[in-house]
Amino acid sequence: xxxxxxxxxxxxxxxxxxxxxxxxxxxxxxxxxxxxxxxxxxxxxxxxxxxxxxxxxxxxxxxxxxxxxxxxxxxxxxxxxxxxxxxxxxxxxxxxxxxxxxxxxxxxxxxxxxxxxxxxxxxxxxxxxxxxxxxxxxxxxxxxxxxxxxxxxxxxxxxxxxxxxxxxxxxxxxxxxxxxxxxxxxxxxxxxxxxxxxxxxxxxxxxxxxxxxxxxxxxxxxxxxxxxxxxxxxxxxxxxxxxxxxxxxxxxxxxxxxxxxxxxxxxxxxxxxxxxxxxxxxxxxxxxxxxxxxxxxxxxxxxxxxx
Numbered sequence: 017x018x019x020x021x022x023x024x025x026x027x028x029x030x031x032x033x034x035x036x037x038x039x040x041x042x043x044x045x046x047x048x049x050x051x052x053x054x055x056x057x058x059x060x061x062x063x064x065x066x067x068x069x070x071x072x073x074x075x076x077x078x079x080x081x082x083x084x085x086x087x088x089x090x091x092x093x094x095x096x097x098x099x100x101x102x103x104x105x106x107x108x109x110x111x112x113x114x115x116x117x118x119x120x121x122x123x124x125x126x127x128x129x130x131x132x133x134x135x136x137x138x139x140x141x142x143x144x145x146x147x148x149x150x151x152x153x154x155x156x157x158x159x160x161x162x163x164x165x166x167x168x169x170x171x172x173x174x175x176x177x178x179x180x181x182x183x184x185x186x187x188x189x190x191x192x193x194x195x196x197x198x199x200x201x202x203x204x205x206x207x208x209x210x211x212x213x214x215x216x217x218x219x220x221x222x223x224x225x226x227x228x229x230x231x232x233x234x235x236x237x238x239x240x241x242x243x244x245x246x247x248x249x250x251x252x253x254x255x256x257x258x259x260x261x262x263x264x265x266x267x268x269x270x271x272x273x274x275x276x277x278x279x280x281x282x283x284x285x286x287x288x289x290x291x292x293x294x295x296x297x298x299x300x301x302x303x304x305x306x307x308x309x310x311x312x313x314x315x316x317x318x319x320x321x322x323x
Contacts, residue, residue: 023158030071030154033064034147041143049123051116058112065105068150072097072157079162081169097153104142111139200232265321272314279307 040061047054076082076090091098114135118127128136161168207224210216253271282304 033068036064051120051123055116062109069101075157081162094153097149100146100149104146107139107142111135203228268318272318275311275314279303279311282307
């Protein structure tokens with residue numbers, strides 16, 4: 017957790033980097049006759065901007081809001097600073113590269129073309145906005161509200177929990193299992209083809225095989241931990257449709273009932289990961305919204321077929 021003494025040190029470092037950025041933007045042209053020194057100043061300036069962005073993200077990771085899984089809330093509140101910092105970094109690097117490319121061999125050469133002047137104006141304008149919004153964000157992140165449980169945070173948690181149902185995610189995860197298996201088999205066949213018909217060094221083959229199995233393990237883990245019970249239960253109940261002559265409506269009815277039962281069972285589950293894992297199970301009295309959404313979709317399909 018970010019303590020008062022640590023926050024003061026971090027804030028001092030952020031303001032120091034902002035001051036250096038302001039210093040370089042104000043006085044770097046006085047060193048135009050020494051391009052090597054100017055290049056060093058430009059490099060340090062770009063690194064300072066990047067380092068300031070990294071500090072902001074580290075402060076994000078240290079908040080209770082982030083630990084509660086409300087990453088979207090942080091990015092929604094500070095997306096202006098993040099996007100502006102990225103744009104300013106890109107403009108600064110472009111401006112520095114352009115200036116040094118024109119001035120490196122002849123420091124007395126006139127380099128201020130119309131294009132460079134336009135880039136200079138945008139870079140300096142972005143610098144002013146970057147300094148203001150970054151300072152505002154750095155001070156705002158010192159608010160204790162971001163570092164402790166509160167009624168505001170619980171309301172935001174409930175808002176995002178209701179707003180972002182994971183039904184599409186469940187469907188994608190379910191289909192992604194078949195895609196991953198197909199991709200793995202096709203890649204394996206390609207490796208065999210290359211070994212038999214093309215010159216393929218053993219070291220390269222070994223590396224590709226290791227990466228392929230690493231991909232398979234990662235995908236299997238992601239899908240296993242991402243799937244929820246309602247969709248899996250419904251899929252298992254739909255297996256009888258593979259048999260010839262199976263009646264669609266009774267099988268689908270059973271699948272819907274299985275999905276609804278699985279969704280209701282999530283009410284009593286202890287979350288091991290995700291946003292719900294940061295909230296006491298005694299406060300989570302409702303079933304998982306994504307599981308309920310999948311059951312509702314299947315129920316709507318069943319009712320549509322019956323009508």
